Amino acid sequence: MTAPAQPIIEIRGLRKQFTHKPSPFLPGQTVTAVDRVDLVITPGETVGLAGESGCGKSTLARMVMGLTTPTAGEILFRGKQLDALRGDDLTEFRKSVQMIFQDPFSSLNPRMRVGEIIAEPLRIHRLVPREDARETVHGLMERVGISPDLYDRYPHEFSGGQRQRIGIARALAVSPQVVIADEPLSALDISIQAQIMNLLLELQKSLGLAYLLISHDLAVIRHLSDRVAIMYLGNIVEESESEKIFTNCRHPYTEALLSAIPGLVRTGSRQTRRDSDNAAPAAGIGCRFRTRCPYSKELCHTTEPPLEEKTPGHKAACHFSHDLYGR
């Protein structure tokens, strides 16, 4: 990346722990969903976040949205702490950061007309006078490729892809700068996925949006992202410019993920993970990927590898990154 622009969102040392108390007579168990995450989102870029289910991707997104309170660490919105925002600053934050959800069937109110769904954020933030709202919504609908004639229809009258477009229009209504997209494509057919990906790219170009894109589909991540962070058990284990992750990864977990993607070209052997039933080792002692890592050594059991820059702009949390993937 060139000259470091002022970030819109900066995450520092973020952690979220959930306490699970199976019974009032037992001590609670603490699960660390996100731990020591640093991430920066600058205007106009797409940051892809990939990892298996349960790795903390969605928890991270919810914290950035301000929907979940972090246990430790801080989130800065244009340099100001998120939990200290009050009044106009908070309203400004809520307008600037919007979200697109995974399931276009459950994220739209079935009893509202789609026009009203898209107009609701405008109403809440009092952005346009009531009499102009309809016109603004028409513009938004056109922008996402839905005919404004369908203003008075209900969500059930639309297909999955069209509903996802409506969700996008709703997010765009308040002219956000950051859009958090949590698995925006995984409920859609291949041909529709391509259309929505194109829409996201076009909107980014014309509106200068920044995306935090969460997906388990690495092909989607690769296609849309400028930078990619790979998460494993709550930690970012590798972060770099998108193409470097896919052509020259520096962490064994990323390697395993990439080798698991079924390609269109038949490949020979593949490194499958070992017994998936191995309990993940506790945080704090050693590398958490060691039980699944084909290269783990003595050091991995005793010392936790920090996420550090291995080559310029390419961070990885692995002791043997240089030995395995070169300098």
Add this chain to the structure above:
Amino acid sequence: MTPHASTSIPARPLLDIKDLSVHYPGTADRPFKAVDSLSFSIGTGETVALVGESGCGKSTTALAIMRLLRKPAAISGGEILFDGQDLLTLPEGEMQLLRGGAVSMIFQEPMTSLNPVLKIGFQIAEGILRHKTISKTAATQEAVRLLTQVGIPLANDRYHAYPHQLSGGMKQRVMIAMALACRPMLLIADEPTTALDVTIQAEILELIDRLKSELEMSLLLITHNLGIVAERADRTVVMYGGRAVESARTDRLLEAPLHPYTRGLLASLPQNSTPRSLLPTMSAGGGESVSGELGCLFSARCPYRESDCIAASPEFVEAEPGHYVACWRTKRQ
């Protein structure tokens, strides 16, 4: 395993579907055809993939083979020959013996396909007891052996686990163990990995492939993931709107697709474009859509549409040896 080695056509296919049609009552005069004159076959030990977008009739076909279609869906024509026997004329009692016996199915969602109030081991043993004359103890032992075979550690303890105590990947393994309990000749896997992570997906597919060669099973793989198709299937049938539009050996289909729909699908994959470029997409349709009786169903979205496409439905013809396509354009050339 080299899937492509076994593509020579065997004397009699294990499963031979001829002109299968499944209808839902639509409007009074015109029923909705979920599956329309579909024909394909699967040889012994062969993997055939059925691909297409949601609603194209893939799962309906699978359910029709198992004869598990629920009303108001009804099979309105055709034959499903399994090992020479027409499943559609089989009495329900015999069909029950076949289900879970010689023909088995893995469903898409392992979360909802297991009974939440029964131990997983019992759910496997139940099927074995149904199909084999065998003591309860032996069935239990067999269930434990199957759990081990599908890669579940500590199978003796896990026998007593309930579905909610297992992860998604583990539940899918249990489903596979259940499906394989009676050594089926044909396994139907309907989106077996859609709900799973890529790493687990790779494991499950690897497992199915290994067991398939161990048991000399045939596999009908239903998926919308073309990557999986490329890796696992010997032959592929592409469905659109309830009809087969193209069928060929998988490598040929991916190398030289003939039907505009197949081409459009492959072109719209991000893997085939440079990152951050706009993907070629198929038109969403619109315009006049063709009625069920006449014309090519894809014509509304097809970039090569001509007048004959709307006038009559193209036949499914052999364009090159083993490569079938239903498109007027192929015929024109």
